[in-house]
Amino acid sequence: MMPTQSQLRLRTVLFWLLPVVLLAVPLLVNPYIQFIINSILIYALITLGFNFVIGNLGQLAFANTAFFGIGAYASAIGATSLGLPWLATIPLAGIAGAIGGFLASGAALRGIRFYYLAIITLAFGELMRWLYVHAKSVTGGTDGLSLPRETFLGYSLTDDRVKFYIFLVITVLLFKATLNLLRSQVGRSIMAVRENEVATASLGIPTSRIIVIGFMWSGFVVGCAGSLFALHTSYVFPESFGMLHLIVSFAMVLVGGLGSVLGAVLGAAALTVLPEYLRSFPGMEELFFGLIVIAVLLVLPQGLASLLRRVSPIFIERYYRE
Amino acid sequence: MTNLLEVEGLCVHFAGLDALKDVSLNLAPGQILAVIGPNGAGKTTLFNAISGYVRPSAGQVRLKGHDVAGASPHEIARHGIRRTFQNGGLFPAMTVLENVLTGLHAQTEGSFLDVLLGRRRALESEREMIARARELLSLMQMEKMADMRAADLSGGQQRIVEIIRTVASDPPILLLDEPAVGLSPLARDQMMEIIHRMAGEKGVGILLIEHAVELVMAGADRILVMAAGQRIAEGTPQEIREDRAVLEAYLGHA
Numbered sequence: 380m381m382p383t384q385s386q387l388r389l390r391t392v393l394f395w396l397l398p399v400v401l402l403a404v405p406l407l408v409n410p411y412i413q414f415i416i417n418s419i420l421i422y423a424l425i426t427l428g429f430n431f432v433i434g435n436l437g438q439l440a441f442a443n444t445a446f447f448g449i450g451a452y453a454s455a456i457g458a459t460s461l462g463l464p465w466l467a468t469i470p471l472a473g474i475a476g477a478i479g480g481f482l483a484s485g486a487a488l489r490g491i492r493f494y495y496l497a498i499i500t501l502a503f504g505e506l507m508r509w510l511y512v513h514a515k516s517v518t519g520g521t522d523g524l525s526l527p528r529e530t531f532l533g534y535s536l537t538d539d540r541v542k543f544y545i546f547l548v549i550t551v552l553l554f555k556a557t558l559n560l561l562r563s564q565v566g567r568s569i570m571a572v573r574e575n576e577v578a579t580a581s582l583g584i585p586t587s588r589i590i591v592i593g594f595m596w597s598g599f600v601v602g603c604a605g606s607l608f609a610l611h612t613s614y615v616f617p618e619s620f621g622m623l624h625l626i627v628s629f630a631m632v633l634v635g636g637l638g639s640v641l642g643a644v645l646g647a648a649a650l651t652v653l654p655e656y657l658r659s660f661p662g663m664e665e666l667f668f669g670l671i672v673i674a675v676l677l678v679l680p681q682g683l684a685s686l687l688r689r690v691s692p693i694f695i696e697r698y699y700r701e
Numbered sequence: 702m703t704n705l706l707e708v709e710g711l712c713v714h715f716a717g718l719d720a721l722k723d724v725s726l727n728l729a730p731g732q733i734l735a736v737i738g739p740n741g742a743g744k745t746t747l748f749n750a751i752s753g754y755v756r757p758s759a760g761q762v763r764l765k766g767h768d769v770a771g772a773s774p775h776e777i778a779r780h781g782i783r784r785t786f787q788n789g790g791l792f793p794a795m796t797v798l799e800n801v802l803t804g805l806h807a808q809t810e811g812s813f814l815d816v817l818l819g820r821r822r823a824l825e826s827e828r829e830m831i832a833r834a835r836e837l838l839s840l841m842q843m844e845k846m847a848d849m850r851a852a853d854l855s856g857g858q859q860r861i862v863e864i865i866r867t868v869a870s871d872p873p874i875l876l877l878d879e880p881a882v883g884l885s886p887l888a889r890d891q892m893m894e895i896i897h898r899m900a901g902e903k904g905v906g907i908l909l910i911e912h913a914v915e916l917v918m919a920g921a922d923r924i925l926v927m928a929a930g931q932r933i934a935e936g937t938p939q940e941i942r943e944d945r946a947v948l949e950a951y952l953g954h955a
Contacts, residue, residue, distance in 0.1 A: 381848040556817050563816040563827060564802070564809040571792050571803045578790030581752065582866070583778035583807040592813065697848075698799050700824065701831050 405540035422647035428600035434638030436593035437573025442483040442500040448620030450605020455524040455615040476602015484594035511617040523616025636682025645683040705906040711760035728906040735917040738927035753777040784876035793852035801834040804869035857888035
């Protein structure tokens with residue numbers, strides 16, 4: 380069952396209403412919750428970008444953490460060495476992430492798929508981490524980089540409430556842009572490559588270019604997330620961009636729902652909040668975290684988004700716009 | 702009448718094996734040319750070589766006088782050749798409408814940036830394409846299935862959606878690789894009717910691989926018979942029926 384016209388209109392209203400309602404969040408919550416909510420926005424972008432490559436483009440590529448680190452470092456280097464205001468480093472981080480995406484797509488373009496693509500992109504991530512450690516003069520090595528304190532229009536950028544408003548705007552814009560892409564011939568071509576690359580080319584669709592676009596957009600979104608992360612923690616160092624981060628973001632994609640934009644938000648929110656609850660079980664946190672992820676995937680193999688789709692067709696994602 | 706497609710001396714070499722050896726054919730507008738032959742005769746290799754999936758080792762593939770041999774599949778598709786696949790080329794997890802829309806990819810306007818920013822140019826073109834896709838679906842009485850996942854259709858319906866997607870952009874040349882395989886007799890007749898309509902009404906030149914000889918004898922204008930990578934005969938169904946070489950290829954002796 381597909382959403383009716385009025386449900387589609389309602390969905391558009393909800394899409395824009397939700398961020399407006401969220402504007403009130405800083406007035407209502409304590410600093411601890413504000414920090415968690417800021418993390419959710421960043422993770423939502425990471426999951427969105429990761430999902431774009433594995434869920435929509437269908438490539439088993441694990442360069443996501445590389446894009447994230449590249450974005451975070453681009454932002455931190457821009458703000459320290461280049462002396463740019465942090466806000467101006469966001470597009471820089473996005474472009475740096477997109478370049479990372481371009482490099483990662485090179486492997487896919489050479490016909491490397493599945494396990495081979497997975498291992499090569501994992502290696503790319505570890506290589507980047509090696510670079511952060513060893514390119515000391517620009518990255519600060521294992522000590523990392525601290526972002527300078529800044530103000531924006533008189534508001535301190537160390538204030539989590541101020542960060543929240545900036546993060547919210549960027550997150551909404553990137554989600555909207557991604558939805559625009561998916562609900563167009565670009566998005567359908569990206570999914571067609573996932574479904575059947577050979578048949579896709581037979582329709583006159585340049586599959587190589589589509590793969591490059593898919594990786595670059597993923598890199599752009601996740602690179603921007605890296606920039607937000609740099610401000611969020613005000614400190615960028617190599618250990619943030621290792622295997623653990625990759626596994627957590629991968630779990631977010633799957634728990635939310637592979638290929639689902641709505642799922643990116645749900646997966647990021649669920650797995651950012653969960654560890655906070657598990658803090659009351661010291662020593663057992665990882666165990667419970669793992670068990671809960673497994674349980675969710677067993678019950679809902681298509682992720683949390685599929686649960687909402689069952690509740691109402693309003694949550695069914697379509698890839699065209701009338 | 703000028704030919705839409707001219708294939709001349711096409712050869713494909715696979716690791717010491719001549720999968721295709723010096724095959725030539727001509728296809729005129731509105732003509733249905735059937736390609737028959739035993740398994741391993743090179744029929745699908747011929748399709749793959751024409752549509753760019755296999756690089757020919759020699760020979761020419763001319764589209765309206767323009768040699769495209771060796772070009773990539775999407776470039777050849779853009780020149781007006783569209784094909785279907787023997788084991789089905791639908792995108793199973795996408796809906797019927799989304800599948801047909803991918804067939805209109807080349808017609809859809811709007812740059813990447815137009816799409817990204819949701820600019821009017823992209824949105825208008827998108828709406829236009831959706832209207833066209835819905836119209837094509839309703840011509841085949843498939844409009845009610847527009848929002849179904851392709852994987853949930855019956856085998857016959859899937860074949861029809863694949864054909865709709867293939868012809869959505871009005872290609873002058875169609876390569877159909879066993880479009881009727883696995884269909885019920887009723888669906889098979891329906892499929893042949895669609896193929897005839899495209900040739901008759903739209904003047905599409907159709908190259909058709911088909912195993913069911915009786916279907917080909919009744920439906921094709923000309924027949925090309927292949928065996929072991931070579932063309933062994935070509936002619937009208939009547940001529941082929943009486944050809945000694947064909948009888949030998951099929952029955953071992955005449």
